[in-house]
Amino acid sequence: MLKKIRLFRNTESEHNSVEKENSFMDKRMEELMDITARQDVSPNILPENYTQPLLFSTETEKKDFQDVLKEVQEYISANYSELITNQDMEDAKEQMKRYIYKYIVDEKIAVKGMEGQELIDTLYTEMAEYGFLTKYIFGKGIEEIDINSLQDIEVQYSDGRSVKLEEHFESPEHAINVIRRMLHVSGIVLDHASPAVLGHLSKNIRIAVMKTPLVDEDVGIVASIRIVNPQNMKKDDFVNSGTATEQMLDFLSNMIRYGISVCVAGATSSGKTTILGWLLTTIPNNKRIYTIENGSRELDLIRFEGGKVVNSVIHTITRDSENEKQKVDQIMLLDMALRFNPDIAVVGEMRGAEANAAQEAARTGIAVLTTIHANSCEATYRRMVSLCKRAVDMSDETLMGYVTEAYPIIVFCKQLENKQRKMMEIMECEILADGTRNYRTLFQYIITENRTDEEGKFIIEGYHEQTSSISQSLSKRLLENGMPLEMITRMKRREEKLE
Numbered sequence: 001m002l003k004k005i006r007l008f009r010n011t012e013s014e015h016n017s018v019e020k021e022n023s024f025m026d027k028r029m030e031e032l033m034d035i036t037a038r039q040d041v042s043p044n045i046l047p048e049n050y051t052q053p054l055l056f057s058t059e060t061e062k063k064d065f066q067d068v069l070k071e072v073q074e075y076i077s078a079n080y081s082e083l084i085t086n087q088d089m090e091d092a093k094e095q096m097k098r099y100i101y102k103y104i105v106d107e108k109i110a111v112k113g114m115e116g117q118e119l120i121d122t123l124y125t126e127m128a129e130y131g132f133l134t135k136y137i138f139g140k141g142i143e144e145i146d147i148n149s150l151q152d153i154e155v156q157y158s159d160g161r162s163v164k165l166e167e168h169f170e171s172p173e174h175a176i177n178v179i180r181r182m183l184h185v186s187g188i189v190l191d192h193a194s195p196a197v198l199g200h201l202s203k204n205i206r207i208a209v210m211k212t213p214l215v216d217e218d219v220g221i222v223a224s225i226r227i228v229n230p231q232n233m234k235k236d237d238f239v240n241s242g243t244a245t246e247q248m249l250d251f252l253s254n255m256i257r258y259g260i261s262v263c264v265a266g267a268t269s270s271g272k273t274t275i276l277g278w279l280l281t282t283i284p285n286n287k288r289i290y291t292i293e294n295g296s297r298e299l300d301l302i303r304f305e306g307g308k309v310v311n312s313v314i315h316t317i318t319r320d321s322e323n324e325k326q327k328v329d330q331i332m333l334l335d336m337a338l339r340f341n342p343d344i345a346v347v348g349e350m351r352g353a354e355a356n357a358a359q360e361a362a363r364t365g366i367a368v369l370t371t372i373h374a375n376s377c378e379a380t381y382r383r384m385v386s387l388c389k390r391a392v393d394m395s396d397e398t399l400m401g402y403v404t405e406a407y408p409i410i411v412f413c414k415q416l417e418n419k420q421r422k423m424m425e426i427m428e429c430e431i432l433a434d435g436t437r438n439y440r441t442l443f444q445y446i447i448t449e450n451r452t453d454e455e456g457k458f459i460i461e462g463y464h465e466q467t468s469s470i471s472q473s474l475s476k477r478l479l480e481n482g483m484p485l486e487m488i489t490r491m492k493r494r495e496e497k498l499e
């Protein structure tokens with residue numbers, strides 16, 4: 001999404017000033033057109049929709065871009081201090097470029113290595129957008145941009161590639177200013193009072209940032225920009241990439257469809273959110289979905305047919321605020337969820353005390369789909385207990401009983417050394433009659449070989465297999481929730497074959 005510029009016309013005199021300015025520029029461009037006709041100068045160096053050239057003498061001293069950027073910024077600030085971002089003005093981008101153009105022409109500015117059109121576009125991008133990061137933020141196939149320092153920026157692609165950029169920020173101030181423009185969208189301020197913040201650029205782009213004094217001054221800034229598009233993935237994409245088998249994906253889809261809560265676990269960049277997003281696309285239209293996301297909306301589950309909404313989805317977002325009365329957290333939204341009678345409640349990620357509210361909701365009969373950071377299926381339950389204890393003072397054993405009852409199915413995802421994402425395990429926790437627990441691995445990924453080829457590329461070979469089937473108690477629950485007996489029977493036949 002491109003940022004645009006809003007010109008506040010607070011007084012009649014200000015309005016007249018702008019009109020006068022535009023008239024001047026139009027007259028100036030008419031003069032330049034006449035000169036162009038006489039001098040045969042190429043016109044392809046102006047902002048969009050302009051046909052006049054920037055005229056630079058070959059003797060004009062060429063400046064460094066950063067010096068020009070600073071100069072133009074000072075000009076805009078001094079003469080048009082009320083220009084701020086606004087997405088509503090259709091001509092805002094063009095308007096801003098006209099001001100930049102006027103200054104460049106009047107001052108006869110030339111920049112090393114840049115022609116007129118490129119110069120104007122780059123100045124605009126730096127001042128109103130996000131500099132060289134813009135094309136990566138809105139590029140295809142990019143999942144994450146990691147800024148380790150002002151000169152160390154790395155891009156993570158959806159196919160597992162990790163590429164170090166040759167482009168970089170020119171100074172700590174340059175890095176901070178660009179990130180501040182991103183955070184402005186979500187109303188977040190990055191300063192000495194708040195040197196570590198979380199924000200968003202759009203519904204699917206999350207930003208985590210730290211600056212001095214939390215990082216060294218010469219580093220400038222440390223940031224992680226996450227771009228999440230889970231709905232872009234289809235079942236065949238997972239199967240063809242080796243992430244999971246069709247049988248595994250169908251199994252998880254059916255669990256959610258028939259009211260069984262599922263937690264997807266894994267580390268950062270393991271593919272948790274992508275799996276969660278795809279699972280939600282398989283939910284029938286007659287199932288009511290209530291989503292809870294932290295700060296920004298990444299999920300877009302509403303379906304249209306013939307211009308009409310055909311499914312039932314409520315999307316909610318938390319809201320942070322220094323005013324406790326205005327703050328809305330996941331716990332509050334989970335409490336609201338129970339009043340909206342959902343079939344499926346989605347908690348984007350469990351990171352704190354909301355884990356207790358989520359497990360309580362799951363034990364009321366609502367199917368809860370969520371993600372969590374954990375390093376195995378069994379470890380997921382222990383992680384849940386730790387998070388629940390932030391909200392309640394209960395014994396570990398009591399809470400373990402609650403979370404294993406709440407989430408019968410755990411999925412563990414992992415990004416391997418070769419950057420491939422694998423669904424490593426699907427596990428059921430069976431609670432026996434005496435209260436003990438039996439962890440049943442239903443599916444798993446078996447690694448058969450790790451090696452490095454002649455080019456230094458890491459090779460991992462392996463395969464997915466089903467190791468057991470669902471328990472009798474889960475079969476009974478699925479039958480009660482409406483799963484056809486024939487489907488359950490097929491699952492049991494697979495179990496007999498395995499035995």
